[in-house]
Amino acid sequence: MRHLLGIEGWRRDELIALLDRALAHLPGGPDASHTLRGRVVANLFFEDSTRTRSSFEVAARGLGADVLNWGLVGSSASKGETLLDTARNIEALGPAVIVIRNRASGAPHLVARHVRCAVVNAGDGAHEHPSQALLDAFTLRRRWGSLDGRTVLIVGDVQHSRVARSNLLCLTALGARVVLCGPPTLIPPGLEEMGGEVTHRLDEVLPQADAVMCLRLQTERMGEAFLPSTREYARLFGLNAARAERMKPEALVLHPGPINRGVELAPGVADGPRSVILEQVANGVAVRRAILEVCAS
Amino acid sequence: MSSVLFRRGRLIDPRHGVDGVHDVLVRDGKVVEVSAQPIAAPAGARVVEAAGQWVVPGFIDLHVHLREPGEEGKETVLTGCRSAVAGGFTAVVAMPNTKIVNDSALVTELVLSRARDANLCHVYPAGAITKGLKGEELAEAGELVSAGCVAITDDGRPVMNAALMRRALQYATLFDVPVMVHEEDLTLSAGGAMHEGATSTRLGLRGIPASAEVAMVARDMILLEETKGRLHVAHVSCEGSVRLIREAKRRGLRVTCEVAPHHFTLDDRAVGHYDTHAKMAPPLRSDRDVLALREALVDGTVDAIATDHAPHGVLDKQVEFEKGINGIVGLETSLALTMSLVHGGLLSPRRAVELLSEGPARVFGLPGGHLAVGAPADITVVSPDEEWTVDVQRFYSRSRNTPFHGRSMKGRVTQTWVSGRCVYEGGQVSPSKESR
Numbered sequence: 169m170r171h172l173l174g175i176e177g178w179r180r181d182e183l184i185a186l187l188d189r190a191l192a193h194l195p196g197g198p199d200a201s202h203t204l205r206g207r208v209v210a211n212l213f214f215e216d217s218t219r220t221r222s223s224f225e226v227a228a229r230g231l232g233a234d235v236l237n238w239g240l241v242g243s244s245a246s247k248g249e250t251l252l253d254t255a256r257n258i259e260a261l262g263p264a265v266i267v268i269r270n271r272a273s274g275a276p277h278l279v280a281r282h283v284r285c286a287v288v289n290a291g292d293g294a295h296e297h298p299s300q301a302l303l304d305a306f307t308l309r310r311r312w313g314s315l316d317g318r319t320v321l322i323v324g325d326v327q328h329s330r331v332a333r334s335n336l337l338c339l340t341a342l343g344a345r346v347v348l349c350g351p352p353t354l355i356p357p358g359l360e361e362m363g364g365e366v367t368h369r370l371d372e373v374l375p376q377a378d379a380v381m382c383l384r385l386q387t388e389r390m391g392e393a394f395l396p397s398t399r400e401y402a403r404l405f406g407l408n409a410a411r412a413e414r415m416k417p418e419a420l421v422l423h424p425g426p427i428n429r430g431v432e433l434a435p436g437v438a439d440g441p442r443s444v445i446l447e448q449v450a451n452g453v454a455v456r457r458a459i460l461e462v463c464a465s
Numbered sequence: 466m467s468s469v470l471f472r473r474g475r476l477i478d479p480r481h482g483v484d485g486v487h488d489v490l491v492r493d494g495k496v497v498e499v500s501a502q503p504i505a506a507p508a509g510a511r512v513v514e515a516a517g518q519w520v521v522p523g524f525i526d527l528h529v530h531l532r533e534p535g536e537e538g539k540e541t542v543l544t545g546c547r548s549a550v551a552g553g554f555t556a557v558v559a560m561p562n563t564k565i566v567n568d569s570a571l572v573t574e575l576v577l578s579r580a581r582d583a584n585l586c587h588v589y590p591a592g593a594i595t596k597g598l599k600g601e602e603l604a605e606a607g608e609l610v611s612a613g614c615v616a617i618t619d620d621g622r623p624v625m626n627a628a629l630m631r632r633a634l635q636y637a638t639l640f641d642v643p644v645m646v647h648e649e650d651l652t653l654s655a656g657g658a659m660h661e662g663a664t665s666t667r668l669g670l671r672g673i674p675a676s677a678e679v680a681m682v683a684r685d686m687i688l689l690e691e692t693k694g695r696l697h698v699a700h701v702s703c704e705g706s707v708r709l710i711r712e713a714k715r716r717g718l719r720v721t722c723e724v725a726p727h728h729f730t731l732d733d734r735a736v737g738h739y740d741t742h743a744k745m746a747p748p749l750r751s752d753r754d755v756l757a758l759r760e761a762l763v764d765g766t767v768d769a770i771a772t773d774h775a776p777h778g779v780l781d782k783q784v785e786f787e788k789g790i791n792g793i794v795g796l797e798t799s800l801a802l803t804m805s806l807v808h809g810g811l812l813s814p815r816r817a818v819e820l821l822s823e824g825p826a827r828v829f830g831l832p833g834g835h836l837a838v839g840a841p842a843d844i845t846v847v848s849p850d851e852e853w854t855v856d857v858q859r860f861y862s863r864s865r866n867t868p869f870h871g872r873s874m875k876g877r878v879t880q881t882w883v884s885g886r887c888v889y890e891g892g893q894v895s896p897s898k899e900s901r
Contacts, residue, residue, distance in 0.1 A: 173738075176667070251785060272785035273669040274739030293787075295669030330669055356672070358663025 170463050171280045172288045174296035175337040183341055187306050190451075190458035193230070197454075202232025203461055210236040210263040212255070212279075213290070214270045219425060219449070220290050220299070224267050227456035236261065255279040264464040268292070273330075286463040294328045300424050301334030303455040305342055307448050308379060311420060316343035319376050322364075323405055324383030324432055327354040327394075331424045332383055336364045347373050350383075350405060353394045370405055371414070379420040382407050382432040398431050408434040412442065420444050468492040469885060470506045474515025474846065478522060479819040480835035489520055491842040494885035499838060515846055518879060521818045522836050523555025523586075523843030525825035526796065527645075527723055528620070528699055528771035531557075531588070534575060535564020540776040540863045542579035542588060545796075548774070548862035549586050550889040552796040553821075553878035555843035556587035556833060557774075561598070561614075562621040568593035568604040570612035577613050585888050585895070586881075587843070589615040589831060591645060594633045598622055603633060610640040615829045618645035620699055621746075623681055625651055630685065634694030643697040643721065643829060646685060648706065649747065653677035658787040660733040660748040668739065670786065673748050679705035686713045689720060697828060698722040700773050702747035704757035711766040721828045723771035726795060726802035727868070729758045735868055741782040741789030742868040745775065759811055762820060769825040772799045776864030794862045798855060798869050800847065804876025807849070814849070842885035851877040861894055 175183070191197065209228035213221050221237070228235045238258060251270070258266060265286045268276045273293030280287040291297040308315055320339050326332045326348050339346050340363035347365045348355065359366050367373050374380070385401055395401050402408070407421065412434075421433070421442040429435045438445060469491045476487035476499065483499075490498040490507075498504055506512050526549065532540040540548075542559070549557050559576055561567030567576065573590045580588035592609030594617045596602045606617050617637060624630040624646065637644045654677040659665050661672020682698060686709055689696045701707060701722045713720045727745065732752045735743040743749055761767045775792025782789055803821060806812040812820075822845075826834025833843045855872045857865035881889035888895045 250780075252783060270785070272787050274786045277738050278783075278785060293669050294671075333667075333669060356666040357661065358666040361663045362667060 169286045169465070171286055172298050172459055172463055173276050173280060174289060175298045175301055175334045175341065176296070178341070180341045183302070183305070183338065186302065186458050186462055187309060187455070189461065190306055190455045193454035193457040204228065204264065204464055205232035207233050207264040207464060208236055208262060209233045209460060210238060210258050210261065210266045212238045212258060212266055212268045215291070217269050217291065220269060223452040224290060224456050227453050228460055230453065231457055231460060233264070233460070236263065251275060251278060252282055255283055259283040259285060265460055288459060288463055291330055293330065294333070295330050296334045297330040298334050298338070299452070299456055299459055300331050301338035302459065303448055303452040304335055304381065304422055304424070305338050306455050307422065307444050307451050308420070310451070311444065314343065315339060318378040319345045319347060321347045321349060321373055321377035321380045322383065323349045323370060323380060323407065325354045325385055325389065326350050326359065326383070327356045328386055328389065329383045333362070335381065336362050340364070347377070349373060351395060351401070371411070374411055374414055375416065377415060377419055379422060380407060380415065381422040384424065384426065385428055385432050387428065402431050406432055406434065407437050409436050412437045412440070415442070422448060425449070468507050468510040469513060469842070469882070470504060470510050471513045471515050471520045471844065471846070472503070474518050474520035476520045476836065477815055477818045478836045479815050479823045481837050484815050487520070489836060489844070491844070491885045494842050496836050496838055496840045496842055499836065513846065513880065519814065519847040519849055521845050521847060522822035522834050522840070523845045523881065523883065524553045524800065524821040525556040525831060525833060526554050526772050526774065526799070527558045527769050527825045527829060528725070529557040529559055529774040529796065530562070530776065530792070531559045531576070532563060532776055533579060534572065538863070539778055542576060543583040544861065544863040545774070546580065546583040546585035546588065547894045548794070548796040548860065550881040550883070551861045551878070551894055552798070553800050553845040553847065553881050554586055554796060555845065555881060555883045556589060556831060558589045558591050558615060558829065560620045561591050561593040561618065566593055566597050567591070568596050568598070568609070570608045573609060573612040573614055586883050589613070589829070591616040591618050591620070593617065594619045594624060594644060595629065600624055600626055600629065603629070603636060606637055606640060606642070610642055614642070615831065616643045616645045616697065618647070618699065620645060620647045623647050623649045623651065627684060627688065631688045631692060634688055634692040634696065638692070638694050641695065643695045645697040645699050647699050648678045648681035648685065650677045650680050653680065659736055659744065660750050662733055662751050664733045664736055668736065675703040675705055675750065675754065678703055678747055679709065682706045682709050686718065686720070689713070689718050695719040700725045700728065700747055700771070701758065701767070702728050703750045703754040707757050707761040707766055711761065714766065721768040722766070723769040724758050724762060724767045725771060725773045726799050727793060729755060729762060729806070730802050731755070731868065739786040740868065741784065741786055742793060742866055744786065744789045744791055745773070745793055746791040759806065762806070763811060763816065767820065768828050770799065770803055770820040771825065772796055776862055777866045778864060782866050793867050794860065794864050796862065797860055798867065798874070800878055801874035801876050804849065805874070808875055842882060844882040845878060846880035848877050848879045850875060853877050
C-alpha cells in the first residue's frame, strides 16, 4: 500500500515504473486482468470535478473494483461534518483506496494520517494534482520516448495551480527543463527551489519550448485584482495563432482542461495539429489505473 | 511568614548589574538581604541549596491568553497560572481577547478575582483598545486602568483604522499605559495561512507577506512620533519590523517590543506537511527573519521575550491547514527555548534574564524584574544544564498545542517562588486553594 499525496517524495525510478505500468493499460494493451476485483475504490470529491472523478471511476471499474462516490452535495460534509469524520466513515466501509479531491491544500495529507487505507490525491487546493502531472508526463513520453533534455513551458496562473506544481516536480524529476511563465502577480516565490525557471516574457521563451502547457485562467481571480482583465491576459499570455507560429515546428500544446477558449488558448491552437489535449484525457484512464494498482497493492 | 535563604546560587540581577554567587534572604515576601558572602540562616528559615543553579528575578510574560471568561475548555486563569509557574513565570499579562472581551472593569475584575483564587502567580490583565475588539470605538481605558489593567491592546487583531489608532495612542497618554499592538495589515494577509515564501509555494497555501506586519509597524512609528505616545509591538516576527523599531528607538521614540520563542526558534519550514501546530499569527517567517530576530534579542532592540501562550483544543488543530486556528502554548517551553540561545553562545545568561524578567517588568512598569533589597520575592530557580524532553502529557496547561513535543531541551526551571512562597518545586505546582 502506498499513498499518492503528491509527486513530491516520489523518485524518478518510481515515477518511471508507474508510467511504464500505465502503458499496459492502454486500450488494446496486454493487461485485461481485473487486479482490483472485489475491492472498493472510494471517490471522495469535495469540489466539482466531472473530468477527474469520471476518469478515476472508469479506471477503477476497468480494474474490476467497486466504486463508491461520495460527493459534496447532499452529503454529510454539507451538514458540517469534519473532513476527518467523513474520511473515517468512508474508511469503515473498507475501501482499498480513497481518492480525494478537496479545495484545501493538504487535505489528503490530513486524511492519510488518520486512515489505514491508501489515499490518492485527486487535487488539493493549489498544492498538487499528481495524477494530472503523471498523465501529462505519460502523454509526453509517448510522443518523445524520454523527457531528458526537453524544455516544457508552463504558462499562466501558477500561483493558484496545483497542476503547475505537480508538473514542475514530475517533469523535472523525469529530466525535463521546466520554465514557468505568467504575470508577476500570479507567480509565487520559491519556484526555483522546486526546480523551475521563471520568466514573465512569454515571447522570449516560446521558441525554446518543446511543449507548452497552458493553465486554465481561473476567472474568479479577477475579483482579487491579480489581473486587470481577461482581455489583457489573453493579449500578454494567451497562446494564439501568431504565437503558435513562433513555436518550434514539432512543439506540442497541452492543457489540463477545461479550456477558456480565447483566453489562455486560441481555438485554432487547441484544436490544431500541435494539440495533444484529447490524448491527455484518453491517457488519463490508463495512468489512473496504474496509480490505483500501485497504491492498492 | 517565615524566611527563606537561597544559598550559593548564581544570582543574576541585570537591573543591578549582579551576576555571581550570592546568598539571598527573603522575609515576608520581600528580599531583605543580598550578599556575596554567606548569610547565616535565621532560626526557622527554609534553606534552598542553590549551588550550581541560577537564582533570578521571576519571569514575566507580557503576552498570555488565559481564555477565561468564555473558553474554559482551552484554559482557565487557574490552569494558565499553573502552566505559568511550571514555566518559571511569577507574573503574566492576560490578553483581553477572551470570548467575553475584557473591555470593561467587570471583566478585568473577574480575571483578577480568578487569579486571587488561583493564588499562584501575579496576573495583570490587559484591556481592549476598542470596544469588543471591533476596531470601531475606543473602550474606556480610564475605567480599565483603574480596575487594574496594565496595558491596552486589541491583540489577535490589528487596529486597521489609522485615525482610531492615532487617537488610542493620544488617549492612552492620559494613563501612561502602553498601547500594545498586533501588527497585521488585513488587506495584505487576507486569505493567508502561513508566511509567503518557498514553503507556502510548495504547499500551495496562500502566503502572508512580511509586509503585512512591516507596513503596519511603519505606520505606527509615524503615529507614535506625532502623538508622543507609548507603543509596545507584540510578537515581532520579521526583519523589516526589527529594523524600523531599532531605528525608532535610536530616535528616542517610546517604543518597546517583544519576540516569541517560536519565532526565534523555528522558521516557516517547520510547517512541514501541513502541521497546524506550526500555525500562528504572525506566522513563522523565513530563516533570514529568524536570524534578524536573534540579532535583535542580542543588541537590545527587543525588550522582552513573550510567549503569546495561545491554548487551543485538539479539534481546533486537527483540520485542514487553512482552517486550523492560530496559536500555540508557550509558557512551559519558553525558558528552555531561550536557554538554547544561551547554550548556543548567542545570548549571555544576563541578557537572557533581562529578556525574561527585567525587560518585561520595565516595559509595562510592573513590580519585580529585579532582586535588590526591598524587591518582591518573586524568584525563579533555574538548572541551566538539566536536560529534558518536552512531553505535552505533562503540561499543566489545559491545552497541548505545541510544535515542540518530543524536543530535547537543556535548561529547566526547578523552583518558582511568588511573594516569598514556593509555588512550583520538583515538577509539582503547589495546591492553589491554600491561603497566603
